[in-house]
Amino acid sequence: MPLQVADTLAPDTPDKEYLWTLNFGPQHPATHTTLRLVLTLDGEKVVNAVPHIGYLHSGFEKLGEHLDFNQYVTIVDRMNYLSPLANEIAWHHAVEKLLGIELTPRCKYIRTIFSELLRIQDHLLNVGTSALDLGAFTAFLYCFTQREKIYDIIELASGQRFHSSYTRVGGVMFDVNDLWVRKVRDFIDGLPKTHDEVHRLLTRNRIFIDRIKGVGVLTKEDAINFSVSGPVARASGVVRDIRKDEPYLCYKDFDFKVICSQNGDCYARYLVRMGEIIESLKIIQQALENIPTGPINVDVDSRVVLPAKPAVYRSIEGLIQHFEVIMPNRGYSAPKDEVYAAVEAPNGELGFYLVSDGTNRAYRARTRPPSFIHFSVFPHMIKGHMLSDVVAVLGSLNIIAAELDR
Amino acid sequence: MIEESTLKQQFGDGIWISEFRDNRRVVVSAEQVHHLLAHLKNQLGFDFLVDITAVDYLEYENSTDRFGVVYCLLNMQTGERLVVKTFVNDPNPSLPTVYSLWRGSDWMEREVYDMFGITFTGHPDLRRILSPDEFSSYPLRKDYPLKGRGERHNFPVITRAES
Amino acid sequence: MAVGLPENVFLTKLDVAANWVRSNSLWPMPFATACCGIELMATASSRFDLARFGAEVMRFSPRQCDLLIVAGRVVMKMLPVLQRIWLQMPEPKWCISMGACACSGGVFDTYAVVQGIDRFIPVDLYVPGCPPRPEQLIAGIIELQDRIKKTGTLDGREFVTRTAATGPQPLELDEIRRLREATPVAGLEIFSTPDIKT
Ligand code: SF4
Numbered sequence: 113m114p115l116q117v118a119d120t121l122a123p124d125t126p127d128k129e130y131l132w133t134l135n136f137g138p139q140h141p142a143t144h145t146t147l148r149l150v151l152t153l154d155g156e157k158v159v160n161a162v163p164h165i166g167y168l169h170s171g172f173e174k175l176g177e178h179l180d181f182n183q184y185v186t187i188v189d190r191m192n193y194l195s196p197l198a199n200e201i202a203w204h205h206a207v208e209k210l211l212g213i214e215l216t217p218r219c220k221y222i223r224t225i226f227s228e229l230l231r232i233q234d235h236l237l238n239v240g241t242s243a244l245d246l247g248a249f250t251a252f253l254y255c256f257t258q259r260e261k262i263y264d265i266i267e268l269a270s271g272q273r274f275h276s277s278y279t280r281v282g283g284v285m286f287d288v289n290d291l292w293v294r295k296v297r298d299f300i301d302g303l304p305k306t307h308d309e310v311h312r313l314l315t316r317n318r319i320f321i322d323r324i325k326g327v328g329v330l331t332k333e334d335a336i337n338f339s340v341s342g343p344v345a346r347a348s349g350v351v352r353d354i355r356k357d358e359p360y361l362c363y364k365d366f367d368f369k370v371i372c373s374q375n376g377d378c379y380a381r382y383l384v385r386m387g388e389i390i391e392s393l394k395i396i397q398q399a400l401e402n403i404p405t406g407p408i409n410v411d412v413d414s415r416v417v418l419p420a421k422p423a424v425y426r427s428i429e430g431l432i433q434h435f436e437v438i439m440p441n442r443g444y445s446a447p448k449d450e451v452y453a454a455v456e457a458p459n460g461e462l463g464f465y466l467v468s469d470g471t472n473r474a475y476r477a478r479t480r481p482p483s484f485i486h487f488s489v490f491p492h493m494i495k496g497h498m499l500s501d502v503v504a505v506l507g508s509l510n511i512i513a514a515e516l517d518r
Numbered sequence: 519m520i521e522e523s524t525l526k527q528q529f530g531d532g533i534w535i536s537e538f539r540d541n542r543r544v545v546v547s548a549e550q551v552h553h554l555l556a557h558l559k560n561q562l563g564f565d566f567l568v569d570i571t572a573v574d575y576l577e578y579e580n581s582t583d584r585f586g587v588v589y590c591l592l593n594m595q596t597g598e599r600l601v602v603k604t605f606v607n608d609p610n611p612s613l614p615t616v617y618s619l620w621r622g623s624d625w626m627e628r629e630v631y632d633m634f635g636i637t638f639t640g641h642p643d644l645r646r647i648l649s650p651d652e653f654s655s656y657p658l659r660k661d662y663p664l665k666g667r668g669e670r671h672n673f674p675v676i677t678r679a680e681s
Numbered sequence: 682m683a684v685g686l687p688e689n690v691f692l693t694k695l696d697v698a699a700n701w702v703r704s705n706s707l708w709p710m711p712f713a714t715a716c717c718g719i720e721l722m723a724t725a726s727s728r729f730d731l732a733r734f735g736a737e738v739m740r741f742s743p744r745q746c747d748l749l750i751v752a753g754r755v756v757m758k759m760l761p762v763l764q765r766i767w768l769q770m771p772e773p774k775w776c777i778s779m780g781a782c783a784c785s786g787g788v789f790d791t792y793a794v795v796q797g798i799d800r801f802i803p804v805d806l807y808v809p810g811c812p813p814r815p816e817q818l819i820a821g822i823i824e825l826q827d828r829i830k831k832t833g834t835l836d837g838r839e840f841v842t843r844t845a846a847t848g849p850q851p852l853e854l855d856e857i858r859r860l861r862e863a864t865p866v867a868g869l870e871i872f873s874t875p876d877i878k879t
Contacts, residue, residue, distance in 0.1 A: 139712060139741075145714065166650070167756065167758050167762070168714055168715060168754070169758065171664075171792055171794065174657060175664070178664055187789075190716055193715060209540075212539070253727045257727050260728045274716065274719075274812050275811060275812070337565075338620075338622040339566060339567050339568065339569075350594070352594065448579075449538045451538060451541055452568075452590050452601055454568070463590070465569065465588060467573050469578055469579060475578060478573075480590070484629075485626075488624055513714065513715065514715050518648075650758045664791055664792065667792075670796065671800070673801050674764070674801070676768070677843060677844050677846055678840050679840060680844075
């Protein structure tokens with residue numbers, strides 16, 4: 113049971129001399145990235161925490177106003193860099209909603225598989241590093257081995273292992289082949305073993321449990337009031353998953369569960385993530401067996417996607433269309449309107465608010481970053497806990513600085 | 519589903535609803551926005567604030583107002599989404615804060631202030647959040663250049679010999 | 682009578698001995714800000730295993746390190762921190778700039794991102810790529826080790842001559858061009874940071 117702040121502060125000591133201030137970050141191993149916390153401590157108890165962010169603010173949204181819909185995908189990649197492809201899918205989901213494009217079935221399946229692979233990748237790293245911060249090094253290495261396999265799968269499909277820039281408006285860059293399918297299959301065969309090992313290492317580990325159980329509790333009411341989403345909210349008992357509630361891509365076709373917990377502490381968040389890995393595996397399994405054949409890009413006549421290479425070289429129409437799409441002043445035009453679209457990214461609801469002025473670049477491309485909102489809850493969650501719990505709570509929230517600051 | 523007529527009864531004719539794809543949008547004047555949001559939250563069950571953001575319409579065709587402030591709401595029970603939009607203008611663009619309704623709005627409003635210079639009256643801690651405290655412009659306004667005004671070059675240089 | 686050397690004694694210069702020791706026990710300080718930091722983690726973990734090359738003792742305190750690896754973009758709020766960390770590291774020290782962002786700003790030619798850390802702190806080696814593959818980073822570290830072996834001196838004489846900043850100066854031609862692109866507006870003072878060296 114966390115101590116109440118009121119216990120530690122006698123109200124009649126006006127200057128509170130016994131409190132001291134600790135600066136945490138911006139370059140600190142437990143933050144993984146660049147955050148800064150100014151903690152007010154009473155002995156080892158955290159009385160107040162003031163986050164200072166912006167140490168990685170690099171103007172993503174301003175760049176989004178200067179690059180066109182396809183170019184900006186290279187930038188959104190760099191947003192949540194634990195799962196770059198998930199951002200691309202979210203971005204193009206918003207763009208396609210603005211343009212009113214309905215994807216081809218094959219493309220939908222490919223994107224679904226990728227977004228689930230990336231969810232696994234994100235959760236694996238989060239589980240690994242949050243254990244690493246609490247002193248369990250082995251799980252981190254096990255998780256990283258599996259992550260490397262996902263990198264290989266991405267590399268095979270797109271040519272880059274990290275920032276793949278794989279999606280395009282109305283489709284994806286390359287089609288996948290049989291080797292890729294085999295690789296994914298290998299991966300889903302191998303992952304449960306690692307998952308079990310991590311389970312055995314951590315889930316009933318006395319030290320691990322003692323460090324995170326009952327720490328950083330977020331109640332359901334607070335979770336809703338603070339706009340928290342994704343695994344963090346589900347660990348607090350908010351039953352909401354955009355994949356189920358507003359199915360996009362082809363999540364309607366699959367059978368999977370939404371993992372929730374009621375405790376809302378760090379341990380619950382850890383368990384929810386571990387559970388989601390298994391659910392994602394299920395989705396991939398179902399999707400992989402049912403990938404439809406057909407084109408990966410929407411109809412060539414729609415003037416949004418690049419035509420196939422043979423068409424460019426063999427027919428004048430294809431060449432003209434290629435030219436029209438590539439030339440900056442001849443590109444397609446979007447409706448002059450505004451749209452908000454969100455997907456369930458590994459970290460929570462990742463949405464884009466797009467304002468279009470009728471050209472092929474966004475007038476305003478606002479990101480709704482889950483990390484930003486989760487970190488704003490942090491002071492509320494840490495009050496009354498010990499200094500050493502700071503890393504546990506930070507680890508369980510999965511704060512990604514580039515998404516936090518953009 | 520929010521009906522235009524019921525809202526009109528409560529808030530007068532200054533309110534209109536439009537639809538695009540699956541987004542429903544309510545546009546309301548800056549004076550009424552807090553009232554409307556409170557009504558939406560307390561009576562109509564929009565208990566989840568998804569996002570607050572702003573748009574600078576300086577270079578937008580046929581626009582009459584400088585800034586649009588956008589609130590995206592979500593009803594947790596029914597899953598219904600609603601976008602509430604309002605406009606503010608120079609000088610001194612300002613809106614009442616919604617911190618009393620949703621505590622999650624704290625940082626979102628600070629970000630809008632930092633990026634656009636729109637102040638939220640009544641906000642408990644309205645400081646810059648992403649840019650440094652000494653920064654003097656609002657980077658997401660359209661009259662601020664993408665590459666800045668040279669702020670990024672304004673630092674002391676350390677050479678190898680002297681460090 | 683000529684005195685022969687016993688079998689297991691070598692004659693060498695003190696410089697060379699020091700270089701040999703230094704180059705094989707680099708202690709990196711990972712200044713990981715963004716995506717490149719994840720690749721840095723991957724380099725240190727099981728598949729690529731930086732430990733094979735004697736540079737795996739990551740220490741997060743600058744006081745214990747002699748190799749600063751700047752992985753990821755550095756923005757104007759972060760640069761004073763970076764400079765401070767660099768000044769806190771004990772001699773002899775080296776700096777690797779990992780990734781396009783740290784080297785030149787990369788894709789982020791925006792108001793907030795410093796266009797290459799070499800403008801403001803000295804850099805010894807650049808590892809290009811966005812992000813560089815782990816193999817590439819390892820190649821960079823080996824290259825740096827070679828360089829230390831070849832050019833290092835016991836008392837750091839090779840550092841004393843480097844009196845100019847490594848990167849382009851803020852007012853070189855391409856910089857002026859960049860600045861001109863940003864339309865200046867009268868009456869807006871440019872923001873400045875306090876001099877941290879004092
Ligand atoms: S170089 Fe690329 S991978 Fe590295 S920090 Fe910059 S954007 Fe990220």
